[in-house]
Amino acid sequence: MNRHGRRLSAFSVVALTTLALGVATGPGSSAEVGKAPRAGTAGHAAGQQSTLSSGLAARGAYKHAAKSRKNGYIKLDLLALNDFHGNLEGPTGSINGVAAGGATNLAHLIREQRKISRANGAKPLTVAAGDLIGASPLLSAAFHDEPTIETMNKIGLQVSAVGNHEFDEGWQELRRMANGGCLDDGDGANGADSCPGGKQFAGADFPYLGANVKWADPSGHKRDTVFPATHMMKVHGVKVGFIGMTLEGTPAIVSQAGIQGLQFTDEVETANALVPELRARGVESIVVLLHEGLFQRKDTSAYDGCIDPDGPALAIAQQLSPAIDAVVSGHTHQAYNCVVQDPEGQPRLLTSASSYGKMITKLHLLIDPRTRDIVRPAEYAQNMIVRADPDHSWSPSIAKLIAGYNTLVEPIKNAVIGHIEGGATVSRSPDADGGDSPLGNLIADSQKADTTVVQADGTKPVIALMNPGGIRADLVPDANGDVTYGAAFTVQPFNNNVVSMDLTGAQIKELLNEQWNGTNEGSGQKILQVSGLSYTWDRSEAALPTTDALVGDVMVDADGDPGTPMVALDDAATYRVVANSFLSDGGDSFATFKDSQDKLIGGLDIDSLRTYLEANNPTPVPVTDRISSQD
Structure with missing residues (x-):
């Protein structure tokens, strides 16, 4: 039908x-x-x-x-x-x-x-x-x-x-x-x-x-x-x-x-x-x-x-x-x-x-x-x-229009904001096993580290979730390995805010299962990119139509310190989570975000990435080991 x-x-x-x-x-x-x-x-x-x-x-x-x-x-x-x-x-x-x-x-x-x-x-x-x-x-x-x-x-x-x-x-x-x-x-x-x-x-x-x-x-x-x-x-x-x-x-x-x-x-x-x-x-x-x-x-x-x-x-x-x-x-x-x-x-x-x-x-x-x-x-x-x-050189009037705007934007576009180790392109292509990508992990890491979403009492996000549709291109450094603001903006052009919020462990599992439900079912699935979190999902055909049993073990950096061992996600516990404003409004059919509590709106997502690259210079290309699947 x-x-x-x-x-x-x-x-x-x-x-x-x-x-x-x-x-x-x-x-x-x-x-x-x-x-x-x-x-x-x-x-x-x-x-x-x-x-x-x-x-x-x-x-x-x-x-x-x-x-x-x-x-x-x-x-x-x-x-x-x-x-x-x-x-x-x-x-x-x-x-x-x-x-x-x-x-x-x-x-x-x-x-x-x-x-x-x-x-x-x-x-x-x-x-x-x-x-x-x-x-x-x-x-x-x-x-x-x-x-x-x-x-x-x-x-x-x-x-x-x-x-x-x-x-x-x-x-x-x-x-x-x-x-x-x-x-x-x-x-x-x-x-x-x-x-x-x-x-x-x-x-x-x-x-x-x-x-x-x-x-x-x-x-x-x-x-x-x-x-x-x-x-x-x-x-x-x-x-x-x-x-x-x-x-x-x-x-x-x-x-x-x-x-x-x-x-x-x-x-x-x-x-x-x-x-x-x-x-x-x-x-x-x-x-x-x-x-x-x-x-x-x-x-x-x-x-x-x-x-x-x-x-x-x-x-x-x-x-x-x-x-x-x-x-x-x-x-x-x-x-x-x-x-x-x-x-x-x-x-x-x-x-x-x-x-x-x-x-x-x-x-x-x-x-x-x-x-x-x-x-x-x-x-x-x-x-x-x-x-x-x-x-x-076709259409001289349009060429002149574009040239004029290029002159205006050039100082912003060419500003160097970071360097990628080895000068490698950071790909948005998902890993064939779990579905996370090097660039998705980098962006999620940058949002989790954003200080504009830290609460007044010092509470920081311990988990970040990023929608893959918001990653519009690979992050391509120049010949020297430098990343310009223009290159970063090509990746994240929406000017979304980053938003921190409270979600229970049970709600986080529900969000993860929403990757395969509703409009995300079948070929429409949208694997959220994660930071501070790892999990396994069931790839078998029998499991795909289900609504609540796709995600298996979920582990979390409960204290927000990537240097400490991960622990099992507690359904009853409350975790501070950060996502962009599009996701936090329930975008891409991730409706559980709408049930979050105590939202704090921070700066722009492009600024999260810029600040992270500046602070972690040179930046290594993240490995894709946060999400895995099983048949």
């Missing part, structure tokens, strides 16, 4: 595999173009590769349909991106060995694709599926992501859904991102400086949509949503409607302080309820911008395919109203190009363009001028790599 209580068809997913050069990847299919094979035919089944539909065939259907009427269909091309996360400088990674990313390269590809669209008689629109900001590199985060919004304005983004990371600094700050204005943060408070040098921030030239982000108490508000739910644009006189949403599970993965007074509603129910409203306004062509995604379980290198897909966006895309024509998605940082069946069995595009500006998706749509609706059997899409080209 899926997340909405309905069973998914095992034969409802077909891939479109047209590459940017028009070359199909993967085997062909006898399935009718644009439609998934019927149940009982060769298709996607558990443990098998999904049937692939030839992208060339889809393109052929598009061209045939475009010429089939005397007056012709209206051509609409969507240029879509997602999960940019303030990655202004490229390359930001690679796609199948091709260096990719960078805002100037992104702007260049979008500009060139607009030219191609117009030359082919199509209207290009540029859209996004959320997480444009938040969890950003220092270059953007140091200025509250104002550089990224200004860059998106220069690129010509026309509409975006909100994502969970848009709420990293709270909904009020996201509203400022949309509307403009300067944040009164003094001169660089918390390592960030709004409107540096007295410059003004005008806000986004595009609307942020949040159809399922609503006021918990709508009384006193002009509408029930915090941000607009829909946006319309005209294409040769025909209205095209966009619905923007973040994942319903956003409250579990953002700091609670930033979403107080808000509620996040079911994606399918929200979008379907808006369809009659859009139709009443003369809109028949409808696209959903959805910040929720999926994974290709078999071959993640098939960036223009849809091989054995799995994830919440699949169920959502299948159950959205048949009136909705395409879904542009994100959140999982994956690249995929899928066709799913809507509730009436009609094909519907479901796409995503990786992350960090390494790709865009180009959706080719046709609108029937008589019905004003998108002709779905003829729609197709292609994912395109944003190639990082060191030999060309």
Whole structure:
């Protein structure tokens, strides 16, 4: 059963595999173009590769349909991106060995694709599926992501859904991102400086949509949503409607302080309820911008395919109203190009363009001028790599913008805060046995040593717990082994506070078991990184679905001194524990944190790491011996 209580068809997913050069990847299919094979035919089944539909065939259907009427269909091309996360400088990674990313390269590809669209008689629109900001590199985060919004304005983004990371600094700050204005943060408070040098921030030239982000108490508000739910644009006189949403599970993965007074509603129910409203306004062509995604379980290198897909966006895309024509998605940082069946069995595009500006998706749509609706059997899409080209200086206005902010941030970014023994990279990759990582252990150690969370009577934390999702990159020293503030910030870009609190031994065991429960069950498990604690967990398949028996022996540095022998955790005893503010609010479905007592809010997590590296210079790479598993 899926997340909405309905069973998914095992034969409802077909891939479109047209590459940017028009070359199909993967085997062909006898399935009718644009439609998934019927149940009982060769298709996607558990443990098998999904049937692939030839992208060339889809393109052929598009061209045939475009010429089939005397007056012709209206051509609409969507240029879509997602999960940019303030990655202004490229390359930001690679796609199948091709260096990719960078805002100037992104702007260049979008500009060139607009030219191609117009030359082919199509209207290009540029859209996004959320997480444009938040969890950003220092270059953007140091200025509250104002550089990224200004860059998106220069690129010509026309509409975006909100994502969970848009709420990293709270909904009020996201509203400022949309509307403009300067944040009164003094001169660089918390390592960030709004409107540096007295410059003004005008806000986004595009609307942020949040159809399922609503006021918990709508009384006193002009509408029930915090941000607009829909946006319309005209294409040769025909209205095209966009619905923007973040994942319903956003409250579990953002700091609670930033979403107080808000509620996040079911994606399918929200979008379907808006369809009659859009139709009443003369809109028949409808696209959903959805910040929720999926994974290709078999071959993640098939960036223009849809091989054995799995994830919440699949169920959502299948159950959205048949009136909705395409879904542009994100959140999982994956690249995929899928066709799913809507509730009436009609094909519907479901796409995503990786992350960090390494790709865009180009959706080719046709609108029937008589019905004003998108002709779905003829729609197709292609994912395109944003190639990082060191030999060309594209988009000079964006390059100038980035250079200006780089000049401002350089003194902070290049400040040396420590040294790693041997100059080694400290990896965030988890140990294959237990799940702790060298970097996770280092960060947990730094938070346990933070003096800002020591109580007035001198009581120090004896245990630290760190969520792996808050560790965004490896800690990479420079050629001399020195760690800069910029490198540390890349690891921990959220500006969370560290918080100490009281938890009983029984509650600590409950927290550890929550690593495999709820949204953390199965592939979603999140192994907490620990300091002052060690334990063993049961890896056997029989144990994974249980709720309370996964964690075995738990040992603790009861006096907080790593030099003394560990003792068994006492269920009845109370321990002082430190975690970041995201976790302490119950983030990542670690609900037991909400039951903690006597919370003390300390400094920023990035400052914990900085101070620890300065005090332990040079810093050895921690070994991964704190968590173990048994079959």
